Amino acid sequence: MCGIAGSIALHDAVSPPALSDLSAMVGALRHRGPDEFGLYRDRRAGLAQARLSIIDLATGQQPMCNERGSLWIVYNGEIYNYVELRAELLDRGHRFRTVSDTEVVVHAYEEWADDAFARFNGQFALALWNSDEETLVLARDRLGVRPLYLCNYGGRLWFASEVKAIFAGDTSIPRRLDPVGLAETFTFWTSVAPQAVFEGITELEPGHVRTISRESTRDRAYWTAHYPEGPVAPSGSLEAAAEYLRATLEDAVRLRMLRADVPVGAYLSGGLDSSLVAALGRQTKGDKFSTFSVRFEDAEYDETRFQRSVAALIESDHHEITVSRRDIADVFPDVVVHAERPLLRTAPAPLFLLSRLVHASGIKVVLTGEGADEMFAGYDLFREGKVRRFWGRQPGSNLRPRLLERLYPYLARSPVAQRAMAREFFGRDRERWAEAGFSHQTRWRSAAALQRLFVADLRRETRRVDVTERLLASLPPSFRMWSFLAQDEYLEVRTLLSGYLLSSQGDRMLMAHSVEGRFPFLDINVMELANSLPPSFKLHGLDEKYVLKRAAAGLVPDEIIRRPKQPFRAPDALSFAGPGPADWVTEVVSERAVTEAGIFDPTAVDQLWRKCQASPVGEQFSNADNMALVGVLSTGLLYERLIRSVPTRFLAIEFKTVVDRCAAQQTGQASADPTQTGPLT
Amino acid sequence: MNTQERVRQFILEYFYVSDPADLTDEISLIDSGFVDSTGMMGMIVFLETEYGIHIEDHETIPENLESISRIADFVGHKLQMAASHRRGAD
Numbered sequence: 001m002c003g004i005a006g007s008i009a010l011h012d013a014v015s016p017p018a019l020s021d022l023s024a025m026v027g028a029l030r031h032r033g034p035d036e037f038g039l040y041r042d043r044r045a046g047l048a049q050a051r052l053s054i055i056d057l058a059t060g061q062q063p064m065c066n067e068r069g070s071l072w073i074v075y076n077g078e079i080y081n082y083v084e085l086r087a088e089l090l091d092r093g094h095r096f097r098t099v100s101d102t103e104v105v106v107h108a109y110e111e112w113a114d115d116a117f118a119r120f121n122g123q124f125a126l127a128l129w130n131s132d133e134e135t136l137v138l139a140r141d142r143l144g145v146r147p148l149y150l151c152n153y154g155g156r157l158w159f160a161s162e163v164k165a166i167f168a169g170d171t172s173i174p175r176r177l178d179p180v181g182l183a184e185t186f187t188f189w190t191s192v193a194p195q196a197v198f199e200g201i202t203e204l205e206p207g208h209v210r211t212i213s214r215e216s217t218r219d220r221a222y223w224t225a226h227y228p229e230g231p232v233a234p235s236g237s238l239e240a241a242a243e244y245l246r247a248t249l250e251d252a253v254r255l256r257m258l259r260a261d262v263p264v265g266a267y268l269s270g271g272l273d274s275s276l277v278a279a280l281g282r283q284t285k286g287d288k289f290s291t292f293s294v295r296f297e298d299a300e301y302d303e304t305r306f307q308r309s310v311a312a313l314i315e316s317d318h319h320e321i322t323v324s325r326r327d328i329a330d331v332f333p334d335v336v337v338h339a340e341r342p343l344l345r346t347a348p349a350p351l352f353l354l355s356r357l358v359h360a361s362g363i364k365v366v367l368t369g370e371g372a373d374e375m376f377a378g379y380d381l382f383r384e385g386k387v388r389r390f391w392g393r394q395p396g397s398n399l400r401p402r403l404l405e406r407l408y409p410y411l412a413r414s415p416v417a418q419r420a421m422a423r424e425f426f427g428r429d430r431e432r433w434a435e436a437g438f439s440h441q442t443r444w445r446s447a448a449a450l451q452r453l454f455v456a457d458l459r460r461e462t463r464r465v466d467v468t469e470r471l472l473a474s475l476p477p478s479f480r481m482w483s484f485l486a487q488d489e490y491l492e493v494r495t496l497l498s499g500y501l502l503s504s505q506g507d508r509m510l511m512a513h514s515v516e517g518r519f520p521f522l523d524i525n526v527m528e529l530a531n532s533l534p535p536s537f538k539l540h541g542l543d544e545k546y547v548l549k550r551a552a553a554g555l556v557p558d559e560i561i562r563r564p565k566q567p568f569r570a571p572d573a574l575s576f577a578g579p580g581p582a583d584w585v586t587e588v589v590s591e592r593a594v595t596e597a598g599i600f601d602p603t604a605v606d607q608l609w610r611k612c613q614a615s616p617v618g619e620q621f622s623n624a625d626n627m628a629l630v631g632v633l634s635t636g637l638l639y640e641r642l643i644r645s646v647p648t649r650f651l652a653i654e655f656k657t658v659v660d661r662c663a664a665q666q667t668g669q670a671s672a673d674p675t676q677t678g679p680l681t
Numbered sequence: 682m683n684t685q686e687r688v689r690q691f692i693l694e695y696f697y698v699s700d701p702a703d704l705t706d707e708i709s710l711i712d713s714g715f716v717d718s719t720g721m722m723g724m725i726v727f728l729e730t731e732y733g734i735h736i737e738d739h740e741t742i743p744e745n746l747e748s749i750s751r752i753a754d755f756v757g758h759k760l761q762m763a764a765s766h767r768r769g770a771d
Contacts, residue, residue, distance in 0.1 A: 414718075
């Protein structure tokens with residue numbers, strides 16, 4: 001895993017990229033790849049890379065090129081099927097000088113051009129520079145596991161794994177939060193690529209390849225999710241599907257365990273998905289296998305018992321950290337700096353602490369269970385959508401809404417007022433049950449209601465774009481032919497998985513401590529299998545992850561399979577609003593800071609903060625108050641740290657690989673040898 | 682301050698609404714997202730404390746509580762009932 005950065009001049013009048021700018025960019029990414037640094041530069045383009053060495057430790061340095069030195073790559077990620085692709089490319093006459101997956105990408109692109117990316121089973125963000133044709137190719141994995149941001153400024157196209165590297169590359173790039181990006185965040189919990197939360201910055205869409213030449217820019221999807229159209233009749237039994245799933249998952253885990261030249265561990269949340277992945281990882285490893293878990297001081301969020309039960313069964317070398325409310329408050333500013341987005345939940349914070357533990361234990365790669373809930377319908381949202389649609393078909397029914405109590409048992413125990421209002425909430429627009437986005441409307445509406453905290457100017461600007469309408473207008477043409485569950489899964493993947501779970505809770509928290517995450521449930525074969533299954537194999541009645549539970553039988557403790565799904569949550573407002581708030585909290589909610597940031601109305605923030613402060617110790621906050629406070633604090637921190645502060649240009653980078661074709665006019669440290677290390681094999 | 686104004690002021694503060702113009706008397710508090718189902722509990726506690734009334738379970742329905750004007754009507758009705766009850770007892 002690594003960080004990549006670079007820029008290309010968009011016309012001839014622009015000077016070659018400065019080495020200091022490239023250093024500053026990669027310097028801002030050094031947490032992503034502290035092992036080695038490399039750069040390439042010619043008259044028009046500069047590429048830089050910070051490397052976390054995982055495959056081919058000895059000769060996998062970047063930038064790397066083809067035989068002729070005309071195609072250069074900086075690359076962040078892993079292609080798990082690179083061994084097979086390398087053999088195929090050797091057959092086709094390509095010659096390799098390393099045993100890295102990076103070099104396979106270069107030759108695969110030479111051989112298959114844009115069609116190469118669909119052959120990759122992996123997670124990647126990369127830039128390929130063809131110095132003969134002066135063409136830049138940017139590509140990103142199917143679901144956006146690896147990040148890639150772009151910015152067009154000063155006659156150059158800047159790109160990097162993280163926005164802070166672009167800001168460090170040229171500190172005169174304007175830094176401002178984007179009203180539409182904020183509106184998306186305060187609706188979907190994340191901006192949706194290509195939209196980003198910074199003005200003038202865009203995100204390369206997952207599954208896309210963009211080619212930038214002198215003449216034109218072309219952006220196309222090399223992959224889109226597809227689900228069966230029309231009703232899906234089971235082509236086999238549930239047992240057969242479970243068996244096939246288990247074998248496919250085993251392969252996915254094995255590839256991710258074996259395609260690494262460093263030890264691989266696993267996260268263990270105590271839920272079904274990570275337990276299954278850890279169990280399969282342990283099976284592949286055969287001996288000492290490390291697992292890592294977050295425990296919470298607050299019993300409500302804690303899953304220690306389940307984590308330990310799995311660790312005991314698979315006999316792993318188990319590591320734990322216990323997270324308190326104060327720990328969350330203490331690291332939250334760093335969490336936001338790494339996430340580079342406003343957050344509505346604190347859940348990234350414990351994961352930031354967990355990757356720190358992994359790093360300290362000497363492990364560089366972990367498997368996680370991310371993606372299973374989207375592929376196999378694990379979330380309450382899918383069940384809720386099913387119940388609400390069922391109710392919508394008979395909107396007058398009194399019995400059908402009672403099913404909501406099956407989903408949310410607290411409703412049955414709630415005071416009547418809450419039940420009546422919940423019915424109003426869940427039942428809204430139920431006659432529109434067949435429309436796209438119906439299941440997500442409850443979540444989107446709750447988050448969007450928080451925009452009432454925005455200052456008037458910002459609310460005016462956000463109205464330029466109806467973000468929900470825009471998202472629903474961008475759906476694939478076949479969307480409406482899919483089952484309702486498939487539609488819900490697609491939207492969940494496109495929004496929450498890509499933008500929040502894989503980014504703010506995933507890549508960013510892992511890379512903060514130089515740890516690479518690998519996600520067997522996002523293996524292309526697992527995804528395609530999952531997407532092809534009949535909805536009833538995933539959500540059987542209201543029983544979630546039906547086929548996955550069967551696939552896991554015997555591999556994880558029975559109690560893990562039987563226990564109800566528990567979403568990964570951490571104390572939200574409770575972490576900040578207790579007695580003696582952290583200094584930064586008091587500062588961020590102060591009238592001065594709120595006014596200067598210009599995002600939220602100072603009076604509204606003051607009322608929110610007073611309400612949270614006045615809440616009796618230990619009392620639970622409402623979902624709205626939790627999201628509001630975390631959203632206000634994270635947005636305030638984002639403004640403070642990434643907008644207001646002038647980016648630090650960390651220039652003391654020792655490059656191990658330097659290919660500088662402008663070296664004649666520059667200092668003497670560079671080498672102009674295009675073919676760098678190692679003999680051809 | 683009449684009931685409508687008092688309830689509006691409470692909502693503006695308790696549900697941190699930055700622009701009072703958004704909060705019309707007729708807007709549905711649940712649909713607009715200003716008040717969620719947990720928040721409605723806070724509202725009921727406020728009404729009971731502020732006006733010294735007791736709101737029965739069967740009265741906690743959207744018809745009575747979903748907008749500022751409905752709340753004001755409902756509170757007015759409850760106060761009237763209480764007053765006539767007191768008069769009847771005198």
